[in-house]
Amino acid sequence: MKSEPDAFGIDDLVRVKVEPWTGVRNYQARNFMRDQMRVGDRVLFYHSNATPPGVAGLARVARTGVVDATQFDPASPYYDPASRPDEPRWICVDVELERKLPRLVALDELRASPALAGMLVLARGQRLSVQPVEAAHYKAIVAMAGRAPVAAAPAPAAKRGRSSAR
DNA sequence: GCCAACGTTGGC
DNA sequence: GCCAACGTTGGC
Numbered sequence: 197m198k199s200e201p202d203a204f205g206i207d208d209l210v211r212v213k214v215e216p217w218t219g220v221r222n223y224q225a226r227n228f229m230r231d232q233m234r235v236g237d238r239v240l241f242y243h244s245n246a247t248p249p250g251v252a253g254l255a256r257v258a259r260t261g262v263v264d265a266t267q268f269d270p271a272s273p274y275y276d277p278a279s280r281p282d283e284p285r286w287i288c289v290d291v292e293l294e295r296k297l298p299r300l301v302a303l304d305e306l307r308a309s310p311a312l313a314g315m316l317v318l319a320r321g322q323r324l325s326v327q328p329v330e331a332a333h334y335k336a337i338v339a340m341a342g343r344a345p346v347a348a349a350p351a352p353a354a355k356r357g358r359s360s361a362r
Numbered sequence: 363g364c365c366a367a368c369g370t371t372g373g374c
Numbered sequence: 375g376c377c378a379a380c381g382t383t384g385g386c
Contacts, residue, residue, distance in 0.1 A: 198384090222369075222382095245384055303385080321367040323383045363386105370381080 197255070197291065198244040198325040206241050206252035209293045217288040217326075218264045219274045225326035230287040232328065233257050239291060240329055240337060242317065243300070250302035251337050258292035297341040305345055311336040 197217065199205065209215055220226055239255040264286040266274040279285035306312050315333045316322060 200384090224369090249385070323368070325383085365384105365386095367383085368381105369383100371379085373378095374376085 197239050198242045200245040201243045201252070202245070205243060205246075206296050209241065209253065209255065209291070210296055214258055214290050214292045216262050216264070217291050218266045218286075220264070220286065220288060220325060221274060221276070222324065222326075225324050226286060226288070228324075228326045228328065229289045230261070233260055233289050235260060238294070238334055240334060241291075244325070248300070248302040248304065250300045250306065251297065251341070252300050253296040254294035254338065255291045256294050257289050259290035262288050262290055264288045297338075299341055299345070301337055301340050302345070305340065306337070308346060309336065309340065 201207075204215065217229065220229065235257055237257040239257065240251050241253040241255050243249055243252045263284045264274070266272040267276040267279045267284065267286045268281060269275055270277075274286075276285060306315065307318055312318065312333055316324075316327050316329070
């Protein structure tokens, strides 16, 4: 689950312990929360739009079927005037802190790890703020957080633009 | 700030 | 139902 740390980061979750995951306004992301998640499911807390972006902590699903209250709040940026209280459109989950990781596992490390090849969050153009994670990938990231970061791979050669060869 | 990717909106 | 315009996400 992604969040921008400027808005709500792992330290906020450390402070409040449990947080309703409000503000998701993408149907696919909502469907993962509404239809796939179960109480007790493990969560990777990912910092997006951060420097650097990466996995900052672990959490778990504490409650499902949570009505996102911001959809009915005209003052909220997530207000949805088309959603009706008797048939709420935006359903989320309560996310409870498991623990903050001993260090942030940065996106470039995730990309460099062979164990994470094929992980959804690394796919090109992947923007969903809520997405499934394979158990093996979850475990690999927890293990990475317990080790020192691997040195960054050398920068790839120019990836676009015209060639200046010869 | 740029921009690729992609979701949503709305005219037709 | 098509699809162009537009808005958002999120890395860089």
